[in-house]
């Protein structure tokens with residue numbers, strides 16, 4: 001943690017203004033955007049977190065873990081197709097290429113949140129704090145919003161396959 005002295009406070013103020021207007025967090029070249037957690041009503045013992053992880057640095061960023069105080073266990077998952085069925089499996093690492101991004105989304109990579117530690121469950125619109133841990137020891141806090149489903153997911157019956 002840096003301690004700001006004298007004139008540095010001006011710069012800190014400008015930074016705070018900048019951050020206040022942004023919907024994402026950035027730590028050491030990793031930018032996380034559009035983070036959300038699927039709502040997990042009482043009785044549901046597992047859920048998943050999704051987000052866009054961008055790497056603005058010249059080096060690959062390797063995600064090795066995620067933590068959330070509301071869950072006893074977490075895993076990094078990928079979804080694979082096997083004989084026409086989707087299965088999830090845990091992976092140890094997820095690399096975000098230099099100047100690239102990885103989209104964690106339903107049906108693809110996601111962060112599994114297992115064994116909720118509280119009886120009370122968040123409602124849609126609530127926020128949860130997750131921490132992403134990278135191989136170089138960097139920790140990136142993420143504010144995720146609780147949602148029932150992916151943002152902008154069209155309702156059944158709409159012409160969702162049409163590209164406009």
Ligand SMILES: [Cu+2]
Nearest residue numbers: 077088110112
């Ligand atoms: Cu999973």
